[in-house]
Amino acid sequence: MARYVRNPLTITWVLLTAVTLVSWLAARDTGSAHVLNVGVTVVVLAIAAVKSQLVIWYFMEVRHAPNWLRVVVTGWVLTLFAALLGIYLIIP
Amino acid sequence: MTDLLQREAKTRGHIPGESSMWFFVIGDLIIFAGYFLAYMYYRGQDPELFLESQARLNLDIGAANTVVLLTSSLFVALGTSAARSEKTADGVRLIGFALTLGAAFPVLKLFEYVPEVLAGVTPGTNVFFMFYYVMTGLHLCHVMLGLVILSFVIRNLRDPARKNISFVETGATYWHMVDVLWLVLFALLYGMR
Amino acid sequence: MILAPARRRPKLDQWLAFATVPFFFTLFGIVFVPLSGMMPPRSPSSSPPQIVDFMQSDSLLVACAILTLCFGLAPLSNAVYLIQIKRMSVSPVFRYSLMVGSMSGAIVGMLFPMFCFGLGAFRTGYDPSVLAMLYDFGYLAYIGSLGCFCVMWLAFGLAIILDTNSVLPKWLGYYTVWQYVTELMAAPVWIATSGPFAWNGLMTFWFAMMIYVPWQIIVYVCIHRSIKNQPDDELENA
Numbered sequence: 001m002a003r004y005v006r007n008p009l010t011i012t013w014v015l016l017t018a019v020t021l022v023s024w025l026a027a028r029d030t031g032s033a034h035v036l037n038v039g040v041t042v043v044v045l046a047i048a049a050v051k052s053q054l055v056i057w058y059f060m061e062v063r064h065a066p067n068w069l070r071v072v073v074t075g076w077v078l079t080l081f082a083a084l085l086g087i088y089l090i091i092p
Numbered sequence: 093m094t095d096l097l098q099r100e101a102k103t104r105g106h107i108p109g110e111s112s113m114w115f116f117v118i119g120d121l122i123i124f125a126g127y128f129l130a131y132m133y134y135r136g137q138d139p140e141l142f143l144e145s146q147a148r149l150n151l152d153i154g155a156a157n158t159v160v161l162l163t164s165s166l167f168v169a170l171g172t173s174a175a176r177s178e179k180t181a182d183g184v185r186l187i188g189f190a191l192t193l194g195a196a197f198p199v200l201k202l203f204e205y206v207p208e209v210l211a212g213v214t215p216g217t218n219v220f221f222m223f224y225y226v227m228t229g230l231h232l233c234h235v236m237l238g239l240v241i242l243s244f245v246i247r248n249l250r251d252p253a254r255k256n257i258s259f260v261e262t263g264a265t266y267w268h269m270v271d272v273l274w275l276v277l278f279a280l281l282y283g284m285r
Numbered sequence: 286m287i288l289a290p291a292r293r294r295p296k297l298d299q300w301l302a303f304a305t306v307p308f309f310f311t312l313f314g315i316v317f318v319p320l321s322g323m324m325p326p327r328s329p330s331s332s333p334p335q336i337v338d339f340m341q342s343d344s345l346l347v348a349c350a351i352l353t354l355c356f357g358l359a360p361l362s363n364a365v366y367l368i369q370i371k372r373m374s375v376s377p378v379f380r381y382s383l384m385v386g387s388m389s390g391a392i393v394g395m396l397f398p399m400f401c402f403g404l405g406a407f408r409t410g411y412d413p414s415v416l417a418m419l420y421d422f423g424y425l426a427y428i429g430s431l432g433c434f435c436v437m438w439l440a441f442g443l444a445i446i447l448d449t450n451s452v453l454p455k456w457l458g459y460y461t462v463w464q465y466v467t468e469l470m471a472a473p474v475w476i477a478t479s480g481p482f483a484w485n486g487l488m489t490f491w492f493a494m495m496i497y498v499p500w501q502i503i504v505y506v507c508i509h510r511s512i513k514n515q516p517d518d519e520l521e522n523a
Binding site (some may be wrong): 004017034076080 | 114136285
Binding site (some may be wrong): 130134215 | 446454455456458459460462463466469470472473476477480481482487488492496
C-alpha cells in the first residue's frame with residue numbers, strides 16, 4: 001500500500017488536485033458578472049500549462065522517454081500556451 | 093523507494109506502449125491545439141459575449157470533472173506501474189477503480205448539459221456555446237472511447253494468456269492525453285476571463 | 286487457341302483502378318475549385334441575387350457537365366480500398382461498413398449536390414427562392430452528409446489498427462480516425478450560417494481540409510505500396 005502512497009505519482013496528484021481546488025475557489029468568488037481580467041487569465045493559463053506538463057511528465061512517463069519525445073511534447077505545451085496568451089493579449 | 097528508482101532508471105529512453113499511439117497522441121494534441129487557438133481568436137472578436145456566456149456555465153461540475161479525470165489518471169498510472177512490476181492483481185484493481193471513476197465523467201456531463209439545454213442554451217445560441225458544445229462534445233467522445241480502451245486493458249490483464257504490458261501502456265497513454273486535453277478546456281472555457 | 290495468359294500481369298485490374306484515383310480526384314478538384322467556384326464553399330448567408338448568379342453561371346454549367354460524366358469513377362476509388370481491406374485479419378463487418386458508408390456517402394454527398402447545382406445550371410426559369418433552396422440543399426448535402434463518411438472512416442481506421450496482417454501501417458489507421466473526427470466536427474454546419482462553424486468556416490471546413498488533403502495523398506501512397514507487396518498467390522483472380 002505504501003508503495004502507492006509514497007510515490008512520485010501520488011505526490012504529483014496531490015499537487016494537481018490542490019491547485020485545481022484553489023483555482024475553483026478563486027473562480028467561484030468572482031461571482032456571476034464575469035469581467036475581462038488579464039491577471040486572472042494569465043494565472044489560469046499558467047496553472048493549466050503547469051498541470052499539463054505535470055501530467056505529461058509524470059503520468060505519461062515522458063520524463064523517461066527519449067529526448068526527441070520530451071522535446072516535442074514539452075514544445076507543444078510551451079508553444080500552445082504562449083500562443084494562447086499571445087492571441088489573448090493582442091486580439092482585439 | 094530505491095528499487096523503484098532503480099527500475100525507473102532502467103526505463104530511461106523508453107516509449108511507453110506502441111509508438112503508433114504516440115503518433116496519434118501528438119497529432120491529436122496538435123489538432124486540438126488548432127481548435128484551442130481558433131477559440132481564443134474568435135473570443136477576441138467578441139469578448140463581452142464570451143464573458144457573459146461563460147458566466148452561465150456550471151463551474152462546479154467543470155471543476156469536479158477535472159478532479160475526476162486527474163484522479164482517474166493517477167490510478168491508471170499506478171496500475172500501469174503495478175502491472176509492470178508483475179503485481180497484476182493490484183494493476184487490475186487500480187485500473188478498475190480508474191475506470192469506475194472515469195465513468196463518472198459522462199454522468200457529470202449529463203448533469204451539466206441537460207439543465208443547460210432545458211434552459212434554452214444550445215449550440216445555436218451563440219458562437220461561444222457552439223465552441224463549448226463542439227469541443228466538450230468531441231472531448232466527451234474521446235472519454236467514452238477511453239473507457240472502452242480501459243475495459244479492454246483490464247480484460248487483457250486478467251487473462252494470463254493475453255497479458256501484454258505494451259497494451260496497458262498504450263491504453264494508459266491515451267487516457268492521460270484525454271486528461272491533458274480537459275485541463276486545457278477547463279482553463280479556456282471555465283477559468284479564463 | 287491459346288488465350289493470352291492474364292497471369293503475366295496478375296494485378297492489372299487493381300493497378301488500372303488505382304490509376305483512376307488521381308485522375309478522378311484531380312478532375313473533381315478542378316471542377317469544384319477553379320472551374321465552378323463551388324469550393325471553397327460560398328457563404329451560407331449569401332444574398333438571393335448572388336445565389337441566382339452563381340446557380341446560373343456558365344462555369345457551374347461546365348462543372349456539372351463534367352461531374353455528370355465522371356462521377357462513376359468514385360466507386361472505383363472505394364473498390365481499391367476495399368480489396369486491400371479484404372486482406373486484413375479483421376471481421377468482414379469492417380469492409381461491409383466501409384462499402385455501405387461509401388455508397389450512401391457518394392449518393393448523398395456527390396449525387397445530391399450534382400442534382401441541385403445541375404438543376405440551377407441546366408434548367409432556366411426557376412424562382413430565386415427555389416434556387417436559394419437548391420443552393421442550401423446542395424451545400425448541406427455535400428458538407429453535411431457527415432454520417433456516411435463517419436462510418437466509412439471509422440471502419441477503415443479501426444480495420445487498419447486492429448489488423449494483424451499489417452496490410453497498411455498502423456499510424457495510417459490512426460490518421461484515418463482523425464478523418465472521422467473532422468467529419469464529426471462538420472455537424473454544426475446545419476446550425477451556423479456564418480462564422481467558424483458555418484459550412485465555409487474555419488473549424489468545420491478549413492481545418493478539415495488541412496487534415497483531409499494530406500490524408501488522401503498519403504493513403505494513395507500507402508495503397509500503392511500495399512498493392513505492390515501483395516503476394517501473387519493471394520490474389521482472387523490467381
